[in-house]
Amino acid sequence: MPEPPTLVRRGRLLRIGAAAVVLLAVATYVAVQYATGGRAKPRCVVASANGDGASYEFTAEQAVNAATISAVGTSRGMPERAVTIALATALQESGLRNIHHGDRDSLGLFQQRPSEGWGSERQIMDPVYAAERFYAHLAKIPGYSRLPLTVAAQRVQRSGYPQAYAKHEPDATLLAASLTGRAAASLTCDGRPAGGDGTRAGDPARVKSALVRDFGKDVAPAADRARRSVRIPVPATVESAQGGERQRGWELAQWAVSNASALHIERVSYAGREWTAGNAGDAADAWRKVSAKSPSGAGPGASRSVEEVRIVTGQ
Structure with missing residues (x-):
């Protein structure tokens, strides 16, 4: 026995409505992917x-x-x-x-x-x-x-x-x-290399300002626009509230990684290790070992009594 015309029409409307919902969901997904470059939010x-x-x-x-x-x-x-x-x-x-x-x-x-x-x-x-x-x-x-x-x-x-x-x-x-720097090389972020996804370039002056805002003037960062970098000396006489020089350095370095997306930081290096934006995965893999370098302005045989955290912004 054929279905009444009313039920047929109702079933057709339900199918059309369901199809419209699916299409809307797909369109929304495509729009979000287009807007974000196909990437999830930085983590x-x-x-x-x-x-x-x-x-x-x-x-x-x-x-x-x-x-x-x-x-x-x-x-x-x-x-x-x-x-x-x-x-x-x-x-x-x-x-x-x-x-x-x-x-x-x-x-x-x-x-x-x-x-x-x-x-x-x-x-x-x-x-x-x-x-x-x-x-x-x-x-x-x-x-x-x-x-x-x-x-x-x-x-x-x-x-x-x-x-x-x-x-x-x-x-x-x-x-x-x-x-606080006690656990070295234990934090990583995806980051967003500046310019690669339509974002503005990083600015060393903004990084310096943010460092002073959070840590105070004693942190003494030096911004170099020409090299798109900020260098923070970590003298052996400077200690964090928790430990010595090395812990203070890791505190500053991991602060920079935490701010990588917000400040368009591309690289952070300290104590023979370097983090690079876009290196997803665990922290141990993200912080790769690099060859040690003498402090800026020092010769090959210079003393390492002053280490530094180096933060490089994207261009």
């Missing part, structure tokens, strides 16, 4: 230096914010544990994104509230300011470095969900070890 990976296979993958946006939080902490003389607490807090509160919304008037990386005296809206939306305020409050907590992370974070944040910070401790620990 970063940090790996454990303990040989246990632990790793954490995150976005380039998150990497920039994590690097700022770490740099602000070490520049204040805060230990690695403080950086871990700050990173876990930001992971929970904002997903390491500088968001302009939240519960009531909460804002920024740490969801700080102007109405609670954390600062003005403009100040809180500045990642450096927000991180400084977090560490200032953390430093006032007696024995915070010996407290469970959730307890230390809660005493700063006064969150309605204090136990939520705990789940981010493993990832925050990996990030802190890398970004």
